[in-house]
Every structure is written in C-alpha cells, then in structure tokens.
Amino acid sequence: MVWTCLDTEERLSDYLEGVLAADERAAMEAHLTGCASCPALVADVRSLAARLPQLEQAVEPTWLMFRILEATSGAVQRKREVTWKRFFAGLLAPRFALGLGAVAATIFILFQALGINPKKMTADDFNPVNFYRAADRQAHLTYARGVRFVNDLRVVYEIRSRLQEASATPSAAPQQPEQKSPTSPQSEHQLKNDLLRHGPSVIAVSALAGYSTGGLP
Amino acid sequence: MRRHTRRVYNLAYRFTGNRQESEDLSQEVFLRLYRTLASYRAVHGEFTTWLTSVTRNLLIDHYRRTRRDRLTDSLDDEKSPAEHKASPGRRPDELASAGELSAQVQSALQKISPELREAVILRDLQGLDYREIQQVLSVPEGTVKSRINRGRIELARLLTGMGVQPE
8 A cells, every 4th residue: 555645644553543454553653764854844743632631721710600690681681571472472362361351341330430432531620529520420420310211200200190190080070071081091091191201290290280170179 | 493503603613713704604604505495305414413414614705714814913913932832841731631632732833724624623533434524524444544644744743842741
C-alpha cells in the first residue's frame, strides 16, 4: 500500500483514535518513519487532541444566570396573557353562557322596573340618587295604579249590589212598568260593555248619575 | 441550570471569541429554548444534544448576520498586524501556563472556518461523541469525522505557528 502525506492528513484522527484498519496503520507507520514533515504534524495534533479537553472552561459572569432567569420568567408572564384569553374563551362554555344569560335577564328586568331606557341611557342613570328616585317613582306609580284598581273594583261591586237590590224589590216601582230600569238584563249587559270600553270609574260615575235620575228610593 | 448555562456560554464563547456576544447569545438560547420547550420530544435525543443544537443554530445565524461586520474588522486588523502576531519568542514555562494556552487556542479557533471550528469545539471542548455531533450538525458521520480531523490539523498548525510546543 502506497501511503502519501495527504493520506496521513486525511486519516490522522482515525490513526490517533486507533480505528484504522491494521494494514492502513502499518502503511502509515511505515510512511512516518521515512517522512520528514508528517511525524511533527502527528505529534502536534496528538498533543492538541490530548490538551483541548483539559482546557479550563470559560466562566460566565454570575449575573448571567439571573439575567436569563429573569428573561425567561418574562416569558412566563407572556404565557399568562395567553391563558387569560383562554379564560375568556372558557366563558362561552354552556354553564357560563347560561349564567351570563340569567344575569342579562336580571339586568333587563331591573332596567324595566327602574324605567331606564337602554337606548337613551346616560351616565345619570347610574347615579345612586337617580337610581333611588326612579325606583321610588316606579314604586309609587305601581302603588297608585293598584289603589285605583281596587277602588274601581269597589265601585263596580257597589253598583252591582245596588242593582241586584233594586231588581229584588220590583214593587218599589210598580207604577212605571214601561220605564226602562237600569236593573233590566239589557241595561246590565250594556253596563258590562261600557265597563270594558271605558274603564270602571267613568261607568260608575254615569251609573250613579242614572240612579239619581232613575228615581231610586 | 448553572451547568447548562455554562455549557451554552462556553460553546458561544469558544465559537465567537467575544464575552459580550456570548452573554447575549446565551440569554437568547434560553429564551428560544423556553419558547420551544413544548416542541421538545425524546426523539430529538438527549436534552443536552438538543440544547447544543439550539445553541449551534443560533451561533450560525449570528455568524451569518455579523459576517459583513467581521469582514470590515479584519480589513482594519490587517493595517496593524503586529498586535495579533504570534509570539514565538516567549519562554516555554510561560507557554505551559494553561490560561495562556486557552487564550491561544481561542485565538487560533477564530482563524479557522466556522464549519471546522464548531466541529472541533463540539468534539474536543464540549466532549460530544460523533453520533451526537452528527445530530447537532445534521451532516453524515463521514463529514463530521473529516471536519474534526481537518479542524484539529489546522488548529495544530496555527498553534505551532504561535510557538506552542507539543507536550
């Protein structure tokens, strides 16, 4: 086997690591005994390969690790922002969506009760004083409507009971049998219609007026 | 953590020869590592190999990015070659000093091509085996061996030129 200086260079590491085939190794060693330059190169590289792993390591500055830790904890914070987004996405899950729906319904009912129009909402609507006033006003309005309704009912029942009283004593007006009495079935029917059309108060007033002209005792 | 920091820092320092750059690069390695930690799988091999791969890729990116600056710098350097000239006149006991050898190796490493430099650093300074280096560099084993061999020879010649005697 002819071994050249170029071969020595190419297989130098293999030779030093002892992985050359036996015949190659023999050829190289034969070349080394006769070559002027190769033995020096082999010695240099052998020495270098032995010394390099023993070189002391470069020592990083102590603050470097802390700087890295600080920088990577910044990465943790960025990651947290992402999880916040995930949290809001989680609100669309059925149980949260139902809860949100219930809250929205409550707010709607409250707005209705307080007389707040969402289309014409102003900052004043959220002033506690106005809140209180609106609630107070609504409560009074509701109370007043209730009172009026009850009073109207009372008048209606009073009229009805008087009418029934009148029809139970037909002898009270025997002289005018042809005169239309408010107690007749037709007039009672009319009264109901009027009630539906105009509300109890108006009818009550007109009925009472009719009584007075109808010659009740 | 400290062990990994030192490994990354050393690799960066041996490759760039600049402490400031190595500090910045080390931090960047860990930031990148942190962002891509989720993509780390056992198929990438040992964690150390993966860490070395990330570092090496960043070093190569950095090398390409700064190539233009370095070319300008080296032109400037040529105007004052005396500063970087080898010091063959030093006494052998001075040369034996480990710190000095380390500095000379560092200086010589900067003079060889980055392909050879990274191969020698990974093998002889970081102690990776051929299989690991193959993974880190993503080149065939033959190429890895040939680059390490070539790198050692060039480095040995440079050091001899600087007056470093073999033991």
